[in-house]
Amino acid sequence: MGNLPTRLKGLRAERGVTQDQVADAVQVSKSLIAAFETSRLSPKQDTAAALDAFFESGDEIQKLSTEARKNRRPTPSWFRPWRDLEETAVILRYFQATLIPGLLQTEAYARAVFASTGMLSDEEVAARVASRMERQAAILDRADRPTFAFIVDAAALRCGPAEIAKEQLQHLADTSARPNIFVHVVPDTAGLHAGRSGSFSLATQEEGDTAALLDDFYEDRVIVEPSRVTGLERTWQAIAAVALPCEQSRDLILRLVNDYDDPVSELAEVQP
Incomplete structure (x- = not known):
């Protein structure tokens, strides 16, 4: 068989x-x-x-x-509640301050991210990459097509070695063309903004309940207390207010893709 x-x-x-x-x-x-x-x-x-x-x-x-x-390697117990929420949410929102969001990472980029910690064996890196790719397929390709919104700080677009960054940015631009996926970039000109405090995600269910996931060094934390979730929703709105519209964000990402083909290009600053 x-x-x-x-x-x-x-x-x-x-x-x-x-x-x-x-x-x-x-x-x-x-x-x-x-x-x-x-x-x-x-x-x-x-x-x-x-x-x-x-x-x-x-x-x-x-x-x-x-x-x-x-x-298959089981999902860590601390992450399982969030995976359950992702699999049933009708609206999913992600803000990332320093990296490309996990659901939008290429395999090579994800491998580089996990390897960069210096604390994982090759086998552990491979297992985590496989788990991330599995999660992408399970969540992004859900038959019921939830709405996804991603906000990425401009600094995250410049993070990673050139040999994987161009492919990653092209993948980001291609994914943003899907009708149910919206990608926004916070440009450098936004300066200090509410998202500088850290990355987080929000999952809203059909009945309107929303939960959040806070990034942590060891284990991300699921937040369900209404007052804390509301605070993160307010933070999301504040970040969204300084982010570029989808079309401008995609144009900016594609400009950076093209810059990798131009040896005299300067990637020092991302402007709208």
């Missing part, structure tokens, strides 16, 4: 269909099929059943998916 990615690719080759065609047949995104075929994500039960039906493979994919989930 083999492992899940190998079997999925084999079944697709036997049928002579593309990832796009499989995605259309089971009503998921192409990127989700790609994630299944590269071990970044395992199909949930209903998706696995749909794949079995499409490939006429009995319950083979369902069994392989169950086995793959058993063998």
Whole structure:
């Protein structure tokens, strides 16, 4: 029977269909099929059943998916509540002061971020990168298409070695073109602003309840107390007020992409 990615690719080759065609047949995104075929994500039960039906493979994919989930490194207990919130929220907002948000990171950028701590083994870095890629596929490609808003400080756009930064910025620009994803950049000209205190995220559910996640050095903290969540929502609004509109933000990001092809370009300051 083999492992899940190998079997999925084999079944697709036997049928002579593309990832796009499989995605259309089971009503998921192409990127989700790609994630299944590269071990970044395992199909949930209903998706696995749909794949079995499409490939006429009995319950083979369902069994392989169950086995793959058993063998996958579990999400840390402190992060599980936030993952649960991300998987059901209808509006997700993220502010990052120093790095590209995790959901928008390329694999190479994520690897560099985890390796930069100097405290993780190669195996631990690889495991964390795999977990981040899995989270991206699970959250960004949700079938119910929540609304995403990301605000990134301009300093984060200049963070990282040139060999991965250009690819990361292009990925950021490409992702921002999706209709349910809005990316804003706070330019250097904003000076001191409310976001200088640190990064955080907000998840709003269908019924209107909102929870927050505060970045921490060791373990991020989920905040549900209404008064604290309200304070972070006010901070979000204050940051959004000094951020560039989406189109200007995307133009700025693409300018930086082009600057990597210009050896005399100066990336010292990001202006609107």
